[in-house]
Amino acid sequence: MIERTFRGGVHPDDGKAYSRDAALTVYEPKGELVFPVSQHIGKPAKVAVSVGDRVLAGQVIAQQDGYVSSNIHSSCSGTVKAIEKRRTVMGNLVECVVVESDGKFRTVKGMGAKADFRNMNRETILQRIRDAGIVGMGGASFPTPVKLEPKNPDGIEYVIVNGAECEPYITCDDQLMRTHAGEIVTGLEVILSLFPKAQGVIVIERNKPEAIAAMTEAAAMSKNIRVQPAPTKYPQGGEKSIIKVVAGKDTKMSQLPAEAGCIVDNVSTVYAIYEAVCLATPLIRRAVTVTGPAVRNPSNFIVRVGTPFRELLEAAGGLVEGAEVRKAIAGGAMMGIALPDLDVPVQKASNALTLLTVDGAEESERKLTACIRCGRCNEVCPMGLTPQMMGVAAERKDYQKYENRLYGLECISCGSCTYVCPAKRPLMQLFKDAKGAILEARRAAQQGGGAK
Ligand code: SF4
Ligand code: SF4
Structure with a gap:
């Protein structure tokens, strides 16, 4: 029987050998934990505690606000130290509840x-x-x-x-x-x-x-x-x-x-x-991989949401001596997000911290060069798109063509086209920018229409 598969796709070096056999171990955080009220698609949760409040692990500290929203729980016991904007994995400032852990991890009743x-x-x-x-x-x-x-x-x-x-x-x-x-x-x-x-x-x-x-x-x-x-x-x-x-x-x-x-x-x-x-246990812990050529002991941890990535790197033995970190990524090398710094907290959807050295980072630091029309990007696109033409339209900011003739909004940002491009064109980034501009223009038009 022929095995069913999806169209296109690539076979990048999976880099999994670093951590694939590292057993899951529990890491308990040391100091403050930070909980952004927006760790989900939809409306941010509403803060439900005040500075100075004592909280327990599993307690709701920000409440779901609407149908497409989500509760945020403290993952430790301790005292609410601040409610303020902090930087998150996305690099933006988000309202956060900061809890100083008492190190006891006492839980709410019934958990x-x-x-x-x-x-x-x-x-x-x-x-x-x-x-x-x-x-x-x-x-x-x-x-x-x-x-x-x-x-x-x-x-x-x-x-x-x-x-x-x-x-x-x-x-x-x-x-x-x-x-x-x-x-x-x-x-x-x-x-x-x-x-x-x-x-x-x-x-x-x-x-x-x-x-x-x-x-x-x-x-x-x-x-x-x-x-x-x-x-x-x-x-x-x-x-x-x-x-x-x-x-x-x-x-x-x-x-x-x-x-x-x-x-x-x-x-x-x-x-x-x-x-x-x-x-009866809320989402306060998750499995996270800390890996890459720059990490001394690549590891798989069970981690409390809110733990700073920096602590996880220390728990994994820190950096390999002499390693030159070119890129710290929340997630993996293809779709992960470059971290602004390691002090941002682990969120519900944070599955990895990947630290790349010069060689590994090369793939994601491409310069805009001319397309040689080899067609490889078109062959690997799992969505059946034409990344080569989309790239040209996105560069020219011809968003009408990008969206309506090339169906560029169907791009799932997988990065396969960028990976195979011999001209090292930063296709995925161009598509992300184009999609962002189109959706922003749509939002602005809707708001303008509503104001009439
Ligand atoms: S990033 Fe978009 S255009 Fe490129 S291969 Fe993936 S789905 Fe296709
Ligand atoms: S893979 Fe790169 S060089 Fe080849 S057609 Fe696509 S954009 Fe052009």
């Missing part, structure tokens, strides 16, 4: 209490997930409860657990699957209980044989759950790619996975759902 989801109705399950402040932890940060309430729940055919972890360097999901397979399967069963007509599919790239074995064993007793190994090809873990691989359907950027009969959740998110529903 950790075991419960069987089979005795819960749909609304109770969704409320637990909502209360726990769960968002997409693979990077998207979209509030999970919204995703779990599609217009037509009976139309959902597949609940897909995204264990592809195709992004170079990152290995925390691999480790989570190897060590917490049973909990992830239970998390998937929780989601499946909301979609009685759906089957569960756990997609894992073949470069993670231990995770495939562990998840297959854990899922062996579940009739409607299967593990689907997939070729190691970037961006296998992109939402569009994974839907194609499992359901055989092509989807557009403007289309929700539910419209294609799919719910897609990252492995860490599914684990967080298990904790929220079966252990």
